[in-house]
Amino acid sequence: MLRESEPPSEEPSRASRPAPRRSSVFADVDLGRDGKQVGFFYVPQSPHDDAWGTVRVPLAVIKNGTGPTILFEGGNHGDEYEGPIALGELIRSIDPATIQGRIIAIPAINLPAVTAAQRTSPIDGLNFNRTFPGDPAGTLTRQLAAYVHDRLFPEADYFVDLHSGGSSLMIMPSTIIEPGRDPAHHQRNIEATLAFGAPMAVVVDNLGEARTATASAVEAGLTVVGTEMAGAGAVSAEALAICRRGIRNILAHAGLTDPATLVRPEREPRLLAVPGSEAYVLATEDGVFVPADALGASVKAGSVAGHIHFLADPGREPVALHHRIDGMLFARRQPGRVRPGNCCLVVAVPYDRGAVP
Template identity: 60%
Template structure:
């Protein structure tokens, strides 16, 4: 893509984005908290470039308690030979670096969710400044964007490739092709209930071919999910022409698309207590069917409240841990995709 006009920023880096070979370093964002008058927040970054081909930005650690993607990206940084690729990889294993170091969804520095601040602010808080750097500096260099998520500490999701539903028909088609190339067990269209502030929504507005993942979760590393993530990233890079076609593994996915059907996909907690799910992942469920109930064990005179599914489909995600408060997402249903391909 063509470089667009940048908003003024104090961020800097020693990385030369036009240099061939492999570089590893940091995006430095000046930060002056109580304990460090002239310090900087260091966001790890690596660039691997060779020959001619597309520029692919791969991000992990958007949420700091999601681990499979960052591990897979760090392995690419260490192991990938520049001579094996055609194009340029911009690799960000811990983009929300303060959250990644804390193992938390949100940044402990400013309390913000990195995936809800785009397009960011180059003069805002640290999280906003990192998003602005991606929006103003990195996205204009890119042709494609992979945003590797897991369910984090509060959700356990079926491992899947995620499609960002761009309103542009041609970009939507390319996004679907990239997600299918990832070849996760499931491919799901997720629009985050229409929120435009996510990294993938911002990447689509910038015109990048965009796909993401949800690799299990529950605040742990699942060996099977990590294997899917490692394999899927290389599949997409082969699909885009950065890696040779021989790097693409034989397809295992049946090619069907699912989606989260709006707000009805989610079962939200109705009271303070402990969530008891009635079903396990992958089960077929129906609107109106009981999904689980919430127990208030510290007030045994209060009967549990039963919650119900609002959509037909399969049980895609479940709340972890069991302790819930009103509004917490307790279950997620995925349904067959009804949109335009």
């Protein structure tokens, strides 16, 4: 169902967006109805123990009249908790009468992974965030991605994808800017991401990966905001507070609530970027990695990033890894154990907000 109002003039027309592919997914909420609905969408599955069963994924719609639509997603990875918690709180607390427009919230989109508290789905082994635009005739994870891409993206003006570092990374609490399709789109993404109000906003293109939810949403023309809220497979009280505030700020920024309610952080967010493959410090050996610096530290190209130790070979000297660029230490691997190719550290550099994507 299309919203009654026309989208803002700078947004692409929904009429120009492709028609959904045929899908067997169904929902028990009406995307066009006013009020608050908390229900599910259902993905038919036929495993050994449930021949005509479904996987049901929580879906909430909060709507009041006409106005912008914000699609919130949490649980993209099942070991990232701040987003799902904050969205659950929003769903329970918000009064539809206090907004003008529509909120669509899927707080645990990758439900099998959320239930298993792991990054990838225990059903098909796939990373939901590397399956877009999905496949309505594919495995469960691909069907979930196709539902978001085909059914929910066309309904939305904004997409907010709430991540944290998960079990394998600790990341400085930040918003993530997905590069836009053109300079105007890119600036919309920057403005919305800064409005979220995290201590820093970082441009990350995942090494050009096009299969992520945010990259797919940008391609669909939406204004896109991502987050990385700490990690380590735990819940950070600080990051959760940032996430709660940021969700409310995006409502105000988009015009669903009074813009005067937007809460600015005490300090202007730092604007950074992960510039490319040279920002990543990757393991070269099997062993245990010990970083040389704390998150937030300034590092220099050529400086020692850390050492890989060999616990089963005490006579062998540790191997040093080195930074390839100057910048700030933005993310750090959480498990000490590494194998060749593992991401150990990520460095971010200052970003010019006027840069062309």
